Amino acid sequence: MSEPVLEFQGVTKDYHVGLRRRRLRALSDFSLTVQRGEIFGFLGPNGAGKTTAIHLAMGFMRATAGTGRMLGREFGDAAIRKRVGFLAENLALHNRRVFELLVFYAELNSVPDPHRAASTAIERLGLTDLGNRITMKLSRGMQQRVGLAQAIVNNPELLVLDEPTSALDPVARVMVRELLVELKRAGKTVFVSSHLLSEVEAVCDRIAILRRAELVRVGTITELLENADRSSVVARGISRDHFPTAVAQNGYLVLDVERLHQRQLIEHIWSSGGEIVSVNPVRESLEEMFLRLAAPGEEKE
Amino acid sequence: MKKVFLIAVNHLRDQRWILLTMFGYALFMSTMMAVVVRRPNYQDAGFFVEQQMWFAVLFSMFLATSAVNTDMRTRRMQAILSKAVERWQYLLGILLGITMAIAAYCCVVGLLGLMFSTRAGHPLPGIASLGGSVLVAALAVESLGLFFGLLLPPIFATTATVGWLTTVPLLAIKFAPWLIYLAPVALLATQTVRRFNSNEAKLLTLSVTSTLIYAVVVFLIALAIFRRRDLARATE
Numbered sequence: 001m002s003e004p005v006l007e008f009q010g011v012t013k014d015y016h017v018g019l020r021r022r023r024l025r026a027l028s029d030f031s032l033t034v035q036r037g038e039i040f041g042f043l044g045p046n047g048a049g050k051t052t053a054i055h056l057a058m059g060f061m062r063a064t065a066g067t068g069r070m071l072g073r074e075f076g077d078a079a080i081r082k083r084v085g086f087l088a089e090n091l092a093l094h095n096r097r098v099f100e101l102l103v104f105y106a107e108l109n110s111v112p113d114p115h116r117a118a119s120t121a122i123e124r125l126g127l128t129d130l131g132n133r134i135t136m137k138l139s140r141g142m143q144q145r146v147g148l149a150q151a152i153v154n155n156p157e158l159l160v161l162d163e164p165t166s167a168l169d170p171v172a173r174v175m176v177r178e179l180l181v182e183l184k185r186a187g188k189t190v191f192v193s194s195h196l197l198s199e200v201e202a203v204c205d206r207i208a209i210l211r212r213a214e215l216v217r218v219g220t221i222t223e224l225l226e227n228a229d230r231s232s233v234v235a236r237g238i239s240r241d242h243f244p245t246a247v248a249q250n251g252y253l254v255l256d257v258e259r260l261h262q263r264q265l266i267e268h269i270w271s272s273g274g275e276i277v278s279v280n281p282v283r284e285s286l287e288e289m290f291l292r293l294a295a296p297g298e299e300k301e
Numbered sequence: 302m303k304k305v306f307l308i309a310v311n312h313l314r315d316q317r318w319i320l321l322t323m324f325g326y327a328l329f330m331s332t333m334m335a336v337v338v339r340r341p342n343y344q345d346a347g348f349f350v351e352q353q354m355w356f357a358v359l360f361s362m363f364l365a366t367s368a369v370n371t372d373m374r375t376r377r378m379q380a381i382l383s384k385a386v387e388r389w390q391y392l393l394g395i396l397l398g399i400t401m402a403i404a405a406y407c408c409v410v411g412l413l414g415l416m417f418s419t420r421a422g423h424p425l426p427g428i429a430s431l432g433g434s435v436l437v438a439a440l441a442v443e444s445l446g447l448f449f450g451l452l453l454p455p456i457f458a459t460t461a462t463v464g465w466l467t468t469v470p471l472l473a474i475k476f477a478p479w480l481i482y483l484a485p486v487a488l489l490a491t492q493t494v495r496r497f498n499s500n501e502a503k504l505l506t507l508s509v510t511s512t513l514i515y516a517v518v519v520f521l522i523a524l525a526i527f528r529r530r531d532l533a534r535a536t537e
Contacts, residue, residue, distance in 0.1 A: 051533075058383055061531035078387045086383035092376040094311060107307055108384035150380070 003072055005158050005189045006034035006057060011066035013052050026052040028213040029066070034191055034206075039184050041200035042193040044210035045294045050193045051089055053210070054162050057191075058086055071158060082109050085156035089163045089193075091147040098122065098138075098146055099131040102153050109154040121149040126175060140167040148176065152183075159183060161192045165199060177203055201286040209293050216293050225289060230282040231262045238274030252277055304386055308394025313402055315377070316364060320402050323360050324409060327353055331413045342421050350414030350428055351494065354435045357403045357410070358486070361439035364399045365446030366458035369527070378532055388528050396443055396520060403439045407432040427496070434493040434509060438486045441512045442466070444519040451526050485512045 013027040027049045034040045044050050055061050057068060059076030073080040094101055099118055106114035122131050125145045130138065135146055144167045151159060165173045173196070180190050180203050194200050200207060201221060208218040217224055233255045240246055246253040257265045266276055284292075313320065330353060338345050369392075372378040381391060411428045418425035445465060449458035469484035481488050489508040496505060 055533045058379075060379060060382065060533045062529070078385055080385075081383060082385035084383070086379075088376060088379050088383070090376065092380065094315065094377055094380065096314070104307065104311060105380070105384060108304055108381065108386055110385060154384075 002036050004033040004069070005036050006032075006040075006068075006070055006160075006191055008032045008053065008057070008068045009066055011053070011056060011063045011068055013049075013056060013061070014064045025213050027056070027063075030210075030213075030215055031066075032208055032215065032218065034189060036189055037184065037187055038205040039180055039190040039192065039203050041204035041207035042191060042210070043195075043197070043200060043207055043290060044193075047212075048210040049213045050210055051162055054160055054191075054193060057160060058084075082154060083157045085151035085154060085159040087147045087151040087159075087161045087164050089166070091143060093135040093143060093146060093150075095134060095136045097132055097134055098127060098149075101135060101146070102150055105150045106153045111154050114153075117153050117155070121153040124152065124179065125149040141169055141172055144168055145172065148179070152179075157188060159188060159190045159192075161190065161194075163194060164192060165194065165196055173199065197286045197290055207286075209290065211293060217289075221286065225283050225286060226281040229259050231257055231259055232278075232280050232282050233257055233262070233265060233269070234277040234279075235269045235274045236277055238269055238272050242272050243269075256282060304390045305394045305397055308381065308386070308391055309398035309401060311381075312368065312395050312398035316398075316402070319360075319364065323402070323406055326356075327406065327410050327413065331417075334417065340420070343418060343425060346414055346417035346421055346425055349417060350410060350425065350431065353410040353413075354407055354431055355490070357406050357435050358439045358442050358490075360406065361399055361403050361443045362446045362459060362462050364402070365396075365443040366450040366462060367455035368395045368399070369447065369450050370455050370458070373532060382532065389524055392447065392520075392524055392527050396440075396447065399443050400436070400440055403443075404436055407435055430496075431493060434489055434505065437509050437512050437516070438489050438493075441486050441489075441516040441519070444516045444523060448519050448523040448526070451523055451530065482511060482515070485515050488512075 008030050011027055011030045012025070015024045015026055016022065017024050030049070030053060032053075042050050042053070052061075056063055057070055057075055058081070059078070062076070068075045070077070071080050071083055094104070096104065099122065102118035102121055103114045106117045111117045119131075122128060125148055127142075127145055127149060130142060130146075135143060138146065144164070148161075148164060151161065165176050168176060177199055180192070183190055184203075192200070192204070204221060206218070206220050207224065209216050234249075234252050235246075235255065236252050238246075238253060240248065240253060243253060243255060246255045248254075255265060262279065266279070269276060331349070334345070334349055369378070372381075372395075378391070382388065411432045414428050415424050418428075442462065446458065446462050449461040449465075452458070453461060466484050466486055469480055470487035473480035473484075485508060489505065489512045492505045492508050
């Protein structure tokens with residue numbers, strides 16, 4: 001396997017807040033690996049530590065303990081950021097004309113032809129008519145698009161996006177989703193933090209879920225959503241009176257059963273004269289799983 | 302160095318309203334002078350140039366103490382430092398941006414002074430060396446302002462800078478003369494004013510050099526702090 005594009009190794013980050021310098025743990029022994037070419041979703045409720053992890057990766061802050069690498073170099077290496085695109089949460093752009101601003105950011109990344117790079121980014125984000133507009137006068141959604149344009153202006157290998165679709169309308173969201181898929185096709189890696197679970201489910205290859213500074217789940221969407229402990233049995237030709245927990249669906253009865261009792265249930269259906277249509281692992285939606293994990297008291301895996 | 306220059310120009314553009322106020326002030330004062338004192342003599346012209354030039358040091362302090370804090374609060378710093386920019390390039394860019402503004406201000410005031418003194422008979426000698434001294438003093442104050450601005454919110458950083466620049470010379474007078482090298486701007490200012498008023502055009506080599514060295518040392522200390530500092534804040 002090739003070298004990970006982004007790697008956190010036992011990273012802990014403490015803030016000291018208030019006059020008494022009270023300790024606030026934002027990340028606790030956090031380890032994660034993002035492989036080349038994947039779209040990685042980073043989820044968690046507010047205050048879980050997602051932005052802290054991203055800021056550590058970008059070198060805006062130092063870890064209290066642990067290390068991390070981005071594109072093979074220690075976090076904070078400025079030269080490597082030439083190959084990285086970043087979009088911050090609550091984006092703040094300099095007050096310039098859009099085209100000028102993108103040229104400025106491209107020049108900071110030593111892009112060989114900053115004007116062409118800016119034009120390409122403008123086109124890609126559908127900002128062609130706004131090139132001469134001042135960023136402060138744009139709507140929040142348009143500013144977000146400019147933010148995305150500055151993140152891709154250097155044609156990065158790794159894109160780190162913190163809530164990229166938070167201020168966008170549904171049409172723009174679809175465009176961003178398509179952009180991410182297009183970037184993946186071009187071999188880029190995308191590390192995206194988002195609250196929009198449907199989008200994460202639609203585009204991400206793998207996801208990680210943080211809760212209260214700790215990583216609680218990591219894996220592919222299928223791995224995480226399919227519950228290996230429970231099965232969904234679809235049957236027909238049986239009476240609901242014999243199976244009170246069954247749910248009627250499209251003329252069939254659907255029974256949710258623990259894997260341990262699956263065989264017993266199937267035999268019961270057969271003995272009742274019924275027929276098995278399908279047996280599948282129970283699949284939660286990402287939202288269901290997220291809400292379950294975000295709730296207090298859920299065990300860490 | 303291209304990135305440092307880009308950041309400097311960018312910083313100047315961000316501060317354009319403050320800079321416009323600064324230049325507007327110089328022009329307003331010169332207009333007042335032209336209106337009130339119809340035929341300025343050398344003394345008037347000298348006083349005008351000297352007073353307006355030293356205001357540059359004050360401006361440089363205000364610009365420096367708030368620079369990093371404002372960029373951090375508005376998160377614009379993240380937009381720059383997420384690119385292939387080293388922290389030293391960023392901080393040097395800020396310093397260069399302010400210095401460029403101060404240099405331009407000194408040039409404008411110097412030209413106005415020349416204009417007034419020429420109307421009085423002949424150009425005042427020593428305006429260039431006064432400008433040079435003020436620029437060096439401003440550079441030292443900027444470094445000190447950046448240093449305190451990294452540790453404290455802008456208003457406290459400004460207070461600390463003023464406190465340092467006034468208390469240390471007083472302590473030097475009272476206790477140990479060598480203490481003046483912890484705030485050599487005062488020494489440079491005193492000597493520059495004395496020389497300028499005695500029409501001596503020479504630059505004050507020793508005090509200019511010591512102030513320059515001071516500016517570099519303080520900037521390096523500020524940089525060491527900035528390199529280790531978290532640039533994002535905790536959210537609860």
